[in-house]
Amino acid sequence: MRPPELTDEQQDVDARSDGRSALWSAVHSRRHDNARALATAGANPWQPMTAGWSPGRLNLAGPEPDLFGPAPTGVKLTPAEREAVALAAELAERLQVDHFEGIGLLAVAGIDAPEAIRRLNGTPMTEDELLAHYDVEVDEEPEPGVEDDWNWLSEMNDLLLVGVTEIPGGCVLTQRCPHRRNRRSGHKPAQARRCAPPADSRPPTYRPREHQESPANAQR
Template sequence: MGWDWTDADDIRRRLDDGADPESWSGGRPLHRAAVFGSPQAVAELARRVADVDALEDGVTALWEAVMSRKPDNARALAAAGADPWRPLLGGWSPGRLSLAGPTPELFPVPEGVFLTDAERAAAQEAHRLTTALGDFYYDGTGLACVAGIDAAEAVRRLQAAPVVDGERLEVLNELLEDLYAAYDMDESSQIVGVTSVPGGCVVTQPWGYAPQMPGVLARLSADTLCYGLYANPKSGNQGGIARHGRIEGWDLHPGGGPDENDTSKEVLASYLYQHNAVAYACAFAGLRLDDRRAVVGPPDVWVELPRRDYWSH
């Protein structure tokens, strides 16, 4: 089996020929089908396993279907006996998590199960923010989402100089004409854009990781917090958290799934912003962007960072 688990007849043939319904490539076939399969394939596997609610990495196949926004697969699992209301990560059950997503009617809701006002507000803001940002290509982009300060204060903290004329402006114009060329230009690494947004500001570099460097995050986060993101084209989204001038989280994976030890709030954020690292970073800092200009430009101001070691801040 590869990535395609949609052919129920093929899966049925493999199982009839002796394939193990409990194990595939170090994991559980039902969990894989819940994400990548069809409802028919899920139903075929579900009737063959010993426990439709067996755990893999702390979650059931039904959780995977809900997290992956596969409502038809989730319904197939529930019809096979999977429990929507079993608490799993961060105290969330698949059923209660679904109440915060696009299909709140997915399962009949027992009495007393509901979202709190804070959870409902978080879900509404996630829908608003992701809609405002829309879909766009951001591989190679670096961001620092900073709470509570505007662009002018961010520039002051970074001791950055506005790029307004001369040779540096020529370099900037070259970058904007060909972002791909920026990857090979040493001059590109010091230039960033800064934009005030509701809730704070965004420092962006559409061609590099400069805003996420520890020294940049530490300076920006004095008396506040910020979330740094580098959408690494080679290895995926890389996140970092800075608070009160100190790095408190590194090598994070914004837009990815939740981890077993995540808090309730972290699990909800992972669900609401799955596959949307930019929105996750903005939401973490409490930024309420109305569009994606602060990310992709043009920013309020282009500035050049002073030459210094930003990796050992």
């Protein structure tokens, strides 16, 4: 069934907002039913609009690459792009994260979580210490290892909070990343400084100390 907004507003299905069409937005958000309805209504899937990419080419990198039929000559993904798409799918399966936007992830080989925290000049913090730091009250005690037991951290919009998880061969760091640098403060998220080690199977996190330039950061 076609969404109501598509049947009511068909005057220009390729109209753009902030440089992107409704079809691009549907593909980007993986609303494939909406994308299919827009294409049926006349939207052009192969019209370039973002860094030379069209909604159709973007869709080639998604889970339904045949949504708009065969790609025109010169639009198909390059071997390197296809390799990146395959790797992205594998990482998504391994990470099991539903929402990626605004999250930075870094895999570091050859060091464990304590060493990563040391290099960041961070201070390890337990979950209880983080709860106290952010003045958060938890209604009930979650069972250890439950997937949602650290969900409250997602509401802490603290750019200096970093998660550190050990994996075979190294560790993975996660950090909320702003869409643009704060020009007034000059703060760079990579200079965050306070950490918390893992408890059971939970990911470790850290809260940085007061911002100060380290020699390592000053040389970058």
